[in-house]
Amino acid sequence: MKRLFAKLAAILAFGLYLNATPALASSATEAALAADPVAEKRLTKLSEELRCLVCQNQNIADSNAELAQDLRREIRGMIKEGKSDKEIIDFMVARYGDFVLYRPPVQGNTLLLWVGPIALLIFGxxxxxxxxxxxxxxxAAEDKPLSADEASRADALLKELDNK
Amino acid sequence: MNRYYWILGGFAALVALLAVGLNLNPRDVPSPLVGKPAPAFTLSQLAEPEKTLSPKDMQGKVWLFNVWASWCVSCRVEHPILVEFSKKVDVPLIGLNYKEVRGDGGFDMSKMPADEEKKLAWQRANQWLSQHGNPYTLTVMDLDGRVGIDYGVYGVPETYVIDKTGLIRMKHTGPITPEILAKKIMPLLAELNK
Structure with a gap:
């Protein structure tokens, strides 16, 4: 039993370690660039909304792909120029399409995406x-008492069983 | 009995949906740039670094714009097809060398001065073309990848077809295959050059 606990503890510790490493790595690379904390906060917020097109299941805040780094640099530049969040998002959409948005806009071609699950739930x-x-x-229709004929057949069948 | 047909129908619909979905290429992101003017740039040429090229210099011509780099592995697959194309077809093929040094990943850019990067980029690009053949009418150098961002480049190689008025008419992401060239690019070029 003790050994089991030791094993579990080891697994848990390893899990925590795995979880902790990426956070350490990314903070180390970003720390050098974080001269202006307000701008960096905006950068982080914006880049969490944007998909990295190289590694499509990551946003450009998480991704270490070359392109994501370049795009973070672009966003940082635009923040310094005093562009609004909307202008920055529009810049990205103009180049990479709606696909860069992690939250797809509600419009004609995304209607199925937004309404589909609810429609499916209602249908189900x-x-x-x-x-x-x-x-x-x-x-309710079938739940009637047995007719006399049925009752005698049931009795006969039960008797047959008893005799075996 | 009727009920089982329902279940079977539902299952068939699901199979059809998944069959279509799994055969889509998630890398094939439709470009919002198709139908829009080719973004402006002014970049140095590979052959003559003191000369530059802008898309407006190509006004009045139908041209291909191909993004490549010597570190790009799939460019090697595509390259012979471009070489063949340039021999047979009289359409300007402009190369955009994308982040020749920075994209390689083997260099510490924080320690490399700008003029050294420039020298190295020109040297590497020239060497690659002399080794594999040069299909390009000319190549321009996008050292920091900014022009690439304006063109929505996210996976080298990429190819754009640009018409006489400077509008992007097609974008292809990934290496051009003989099939794509024959079925999509050639008919489009013929139509635009009419």
């Missing part, structure tokens, strides 16, 4: 309710 719920109602009606 109504199908479930309809099924339950039909089943309840069927059970």
């Amino acid at each position: 719920l109504s199908a479930l309710i309809a099924y339950q109602r039909r089943r309840a009606a069927r059970v």
